Amino acid sequence: MVPGVMQEHSQPEALSLYDRLLARGWRMTAQRRAVSRALDGEHLHLTADEVFARAQALLPEVSLATIYNTLNDLVAMGELREIAAARGPARYDPNMAPHHHLMCVDCGAIRDVDLAPADLDLRPEPGHGFELLAVDVTLRGRCPACADDA
């Protein structure tokens, strides 16, 4: 695969994070390449530490501070989103397509859920004068594995 070359017929969303960053002309470094590759994949909801571990596997000298810097930059650029669901360490999701999350209250496992956002966005009522920008939905429950244990 040739980085930076967009195929005419592919959906833009199909590009990897790394390719999207190149396409944007983002100043590329070994560290940023390691981070963006660490975030490659579907249904990923990694913490900064997990991204760090994956990035280190690709580039052992990378530092945690750089992981944080890069994650923050990506979020500010709109190429990554911070998941609202979790209380502890922040979790990051490279899938910018609209979707929501289902989180296990016992083990913290997160799955993607493709609820039609229309279910909620259609309601102009609850605005209270707010200009509505986004709707975050987090479903909470017990995953099959934890349900068995209980």
Add this chain to the structure above:
Amino acid sequence: MVPGVMQEHSQPEALSLYDRLLARGWRMTAQRRAVSRALDGEHLHLTADEVFARAQALLPEVSLATIYNTLNDLVAMGELREIAAARGPARYDPNMAPHHHLMCVDCGAIRDVDLAPADLDLRPEPGHGFELLAVDVTLRGRCPACADDA
């Protein structure tokens, strides 16, 4: 108003947090009274520090550690909930009736929203085998004040 005496015709939700705690036979101390009174009111979404400030106004010797202990106890008891929306310091909501939140992306102000939970709960589909327990909805937008500034 007589604490601990439940009126036959009032909805149980109408009791103040303090009264609910008494009714439950919770071991009451000056500190816990100060905290539960600090949380009295509608549409409150206080941080631990804010609860601390309000509790100090009622009982100057109260400590922040006790605020945290008490808030955690109340959450564990199901008498208080931690709002998922916020990233920084945790925010606590004494209103246990089902409702959601609308948060200003600029100033962080939070308002309650009474979306019918049925809008989402009706969908058995996205369970992926999970036993669904709750649905958190956070609407994000710009509040009237911040919209004017921008």
Add this chain to the structure above:
DNA sequence: ATATTTGCAAAGTGTTTGCACGTAA
């Protein structure tokens, strides 16, 4: 009387920052 709660201060997480050095463009 005694099991529980409190306060303090210290430790623990998770994240950010200042600054000298390194490097992509």
Add this chain to the structure above:
DNA sequence: TTACGTGCAAACACTTTGCAAATAT
């Protein structure tokens, strides 16, 4: 060449914890 990214270590914000003294029941 130089504006920008990186690494380190220290600082930071928030929360939890261990233990001795205080207290509700």
